[in-house]
Amino acid sequence: MKHAPFIAVEGPIGAGKTTLASMLAEELQLPVIKEIVEENPFLDKFYQNMDDWSFQLEMFFLCNRYKQLEDTVIHYIDKGKPVISDYHIYKNLIFGERTLKGTKRDKYRQIYHVLTDDLPKPDIILYIKADLDTLLRRIAKRGRSFEEAIETAYLQQLIEDYDAAMASLAIREPSTTILTIDGNLIDFVENREHFMEIASRVKELMQ
Structure with missing residues (x-):
């Protein structure tokens, strides 16, 4: 790799994205960009009633991640500095396609592409693939109150959505x-x- 890489860690809820990104950042001496999650004021409402609160939730995430990625470009990518993030902006479409319906989904797609189509994409994605039991154990272990209402069917669907999304991104x-x-x-x-072993593989990919 001839330039300083932009690395993203991805996977469904509970996969361990932030943990792995933070560990790699420390091991490789890289700055880490962490997504805003618990600060989203619509999370509790969303998990209690997805249909009513999905658009507000997804728009909050999209705007915050867009701003973070803009700052990442200015402070790291444009200066040729490597950086690691605990998400790929594409995750907004993964979740938006699952939670939004009809005209709201159409509007969201349009806004997503307007904001992100000209922004840089990661050079390396670490995709943490895990089954439902593994995710449920990790979600329970971290003990976020708003995640207690996550339906297992929703989480299982996200696992399948992520597999499809990673295959799509490869193309x-x-x-x-x-x-x-x-x-x-x-x-x-x-x-x-x-x-x-993971850190060694990332080092190889960064060369």
Whole structure:
């Protein structure tokens, strides 16, 4: 890789994106960009009534992530500095396509493309793939009150949506390298060897 890479960590709710991004940032001495989650004022309402609050929720996330990515471009990418993020902006479409319907979904798609089509895409995506039981255990362990209302059917659908999205990104963004991590078998938090294998692979991809 001839330039300083932009790295993103992705996966469904509970996969461990922020944890892995933070660990890699420390190991590789990289700045880390973390998405705003708990600050979203619509989260509690959304998990209680998705139909009524999905548009407000998704627009809040989209605008905040757009601003973060804009700042990332200014402070890191345009200056040739490597950076790691615990999300890919494309996740907004993954969630928006699942939670929005009809004209609201159409409007959201249009706004998403207006904001993001000319922004840089990650050079490397670390995709943490995990099944429903693994995600539920990790969600319970971190104990976010607003996540207690997540329906298992919604989470299972997100797992399938993420698999489809990563396959789509492999075609849409051929210059991006997608490294899939089996979150069911690889415990990068408790097993140092597992983590170092991931870090070593990322170092290789950065060269």
